[in-house]
Amino acid sequence: MKSNHTNQEPVSFNGAAIVLAWLFPGVGHISIGQKRRGLLIMSGVLFLVLCGVLVGGIDAVDHKNDGLWFMAQVWCGPIVIAVDLLNQSLIAPLPVDEKATLVGLSHVNEMGTLFIAMAGLMNFVIILDVIQAKKGDDFELRSGSKERRAQQ
Amino acid sequence: MTLAWTPFLEPLNAIQPTWYLLLLPLVLGIAIIYRAIREENYAVYWRSVAIMTGQVVFGIVAIAIALGLFVQLVIPILNQP
Numbered sequence: 001m002k003s004n005h006t007n008q009e010p011v012s013f014n015g016a017a018i019v020l021a022w023l024f025p026g027v028g029h030i031s032i033g034q035k036r037r038g039l040l041i042m043s044g045v046l047f048l049v050l051c052g053v054l055v056g057g058i059d060a061v062d063h064k065n066d067g068l069w070f071m072a073q074v075w076c077g078p079i080v081i082a083v084d085l086l087n088q089s090l091i092a093p094l095p096v097d098e099k100a101t102l103v104g105l106s107h108v109n110e111m112g113t114l115f116i117a118m119a120g121l122m123n124f125v126i127i128l129d130v131i132q133a134k135k136g137d138d139f140e141l142r143s144g145s146k147e148r149r150a151q152q
Numbered sequence: 153m154t155l156a157w158t159p160f161l162e163p164l165n166a167i168q169p170t171w172y173l174l175l176l177p178l179v180l181g182i183a184i185i186y187r188a189i190r191e192e193n194y195a196v197y198w199r200s201v202a203i204m205t206g207q208v209v210f211g212i213v214a215i216a217i218a219l220g221l222f223v224q225l226v227i228p229i230l231n232q233p
Binding site: 036040044045048056057059060101104106108111114119122139 | 156159160161162163165167168174178180181182186188189191192193194
């Protein structure tokens with residue numbers, strides 16, 4: 001969160017950007033003109049989610065058995081809810097012997113769950129940032145950078 | 153069995169013995185996101201991502217070594233009658 005805004009422009013409340021930031025990570029920043037920043041955020045969050053599902057399988061998101069973790073993961077938005085729905089419809093109803101190869105055990109499950117939880121918590125930070133971000137305040141344009149370069 | 157592995161559906165159990173290496177992509181992803189909102193100049197963005205990744209990995213490895221030494225060396229000494 002930037003607290004060193006030096007200019008006197010009032011910071012507007014970006015309600016739509018907050019919703020967009022939750023619906024798809026990075027789109028909130030893109031919607032307020034911070035395209036490059038938004039694309040980097042999107043690539044980072046998707047990288048963590050894809051790594052988490054790759055390592056832990058779709059069982060890495062499970063709102064029934066890992067409810068507390070899901071509370072962190074769900075900040076990634078509908079992507080995580082879709083993975084959870086897949087888990088609940090494809091894996092959860094299976095008998096134990098068929099489920100064995102589809103459910104991550106020990107560190108694999110822990111790391112998969114952790115990857116997606118970290119993606120969710122980081123997207124929560126992104127949502128907090130987009131609340132007070134200024135329109136078009138992309139790289140090289142964010143307040144303070146021009147003044148700092150002028151001093152150097 | 154890696155041969156029958158279906159990516160994104162089944163867990164990657166083959167990585168179980170070296171799970172701690174997953175710290176690197178985890179920290180890299182966090183650094184990419186965090187530096188995207190903190191960095192003001194794109195020219196130094198990827199350098200700051202690499203620096204943050206290195207710092208966090210170094211910090212966690214240092215804590216792991218310190219705790220390992222504490223458990224392996226200090227606790228046995230404290231347990232001596």
